[in-house]
Amino acid sequence: MSRVLLTDHISADAVRKLESFDGVAVVVMGTPTPEELLALIPDFEAIIVRSPTRVSAEVIEAGKRLKFIGRAGVGVDNIDVAAATRRGIVVINSPRSNTVSTAEHTLALMLALAREVPRAHATVVAGKWERESFRGVELAGKTLGVVGLGRVGREVALRARAFQMRVVACDPFVAAAQALEIGVELMKLPDVIGQSDWITMHVPLGMDTRGLIGAREIAAMKDGVVIVNCSRGGVVDEAALLAAMDAGKVRAVALDVFEQEPPRDGPLLRHPRSVFTPHLGAATVDAQRRVATDVAESIGLALTTGEIRDAVNR
Numbered sequence: 001m002s003r004v005l006l007t008d009h010i011s012a013d014a015v016r017k018l019e020s021f022d023g024v025a026v027v028v029m030g031t032p033t034p035e036e037l038l039a040l041i042p043d044f045e046a047i048i049v050r051s052p053t054r055v056s057a058e059v060i061e062a063g064k065r066l067k068f069i070g071r072a073g074v075g076v077d078n079i080d081v082a083a084a085t086r087r088g089i090v091v092i093n094s095p096r097s098n099t100v101s102t103a104e105h106t107l108a109l110m111l112a113l114a115r116e117v118p119r120a121h122a123t124v125v126a127g128k129w130e131r132e133s134f135r136g137v138e139l140a141g142k143t144l145g146v147v148g149l150g151r152v153g154r155e156v157a158l159r160a161r162a163f164q165m166r167v168v169a170c171d172p173f174v175a176a177a178q179a180l181e182i183g184v185e186l187m188k189l190p191d192v193i194g195q196s197d198w199i200t201m202h203v204p205l206g207m208d209t210r211g212l213i214g215a216r217e218i219a220a221m222k223d224g225v226v227i228v229n230c231s232r233g234g235v236v237d238e239a240a241l242l243a244a245m246d247a248g249k250v251r252a253v254a255l256d257v258f259e260q261e262p263p264r265d266g267p268l269l270r271h272p273r274s275v276f277t278p279h280l281g282a283a284t285v286d287a288q289r290r291v292a293t294d295v296a297e298s299i300g301l302a303l304t305t306g307e308i309r310d311a312v313n314r
Helices: 012-019 034-043 057-062 081-087 099-114 117-125 151-162 176-181 189-195 215-219 238-247 285-305
Strands: 002-006 024-028 046-049 068-071 090-092 143-147 166-170 184-186 198-201 225-229 250-255 274-276
Touching: 002 012, 002 034, 002 285, 012 024, 012 285, 024 285, 034 057, 046 285, 057 081, 068 285, 081 090, 090 285, 099 117, 099 151, 099 198, 099 225, 099 250, 099 274, 099 285, 143 151, 143 189, 151 166, 166 189, 176 184, 215 238, 238 250
Parallel strands: 002 024, 002 046, 046 068, 068 090, 143 166, 143 198, 166 184, 198 225, 225 250, 250 274
Antiparallel strands: none
């Protein structure tokens, strides 16, 4: 029997999917401590995690029988992919299943900022009726800059176009003709940040994207720009962002992801022109079911037939 460890309360549908494969046994648990995972991992051929469980180089080294690491989601920054690759362990993710949920969350944050929904809500609950205090803005007619025109960025662009926004984007892996097919103008990052009224981030976190938006990039933006990040914490420099908000350069910000999660309490979190959510981009019932079952099927196929799909470390 090939044994698979599922952590982080992954959907029961994923358990049923794995158990449908002959010769696969499943063990389910919550989020283990690093010590617990080190003790458990030697007994498993595969592990499937969400974002809370960190599969470190130490864990990978301890997994003497480990062949596959599954990530129920897209980002793999909680997995030491390099260490897995050195051991010949395949890392598999679920790159398509939470695309719509993340795109919809991005638009939800944009609309919340545009119409100051959180602050307006708080005043009504407090028994106030301050209509004159909340003069919002429309998305229609504004320019949205999409940094990263992959699966999520593309879905955000399509939805923004439905709101009659002009959409510009940068992505070194997308051809201009592909962008034009969905009504998006492709250009370099400096041009995107210089022309946009709103900027939304949709890139993975890596050596070339950490701090991608910092003080220099913010200085080149329009006065009153709005920045949204539903990709990965660390892509936007939070200290530079706070300084720009205090100076009035950045009008508002919405973050679903942070450099440290949960984030430290500080002036950024208390800023009145901000909306924050606790990494909810993919947190819909629909998306969690899809990502879990998709990666479970991929792991099941890999263990029983040798078919590899959606490998991160090809």
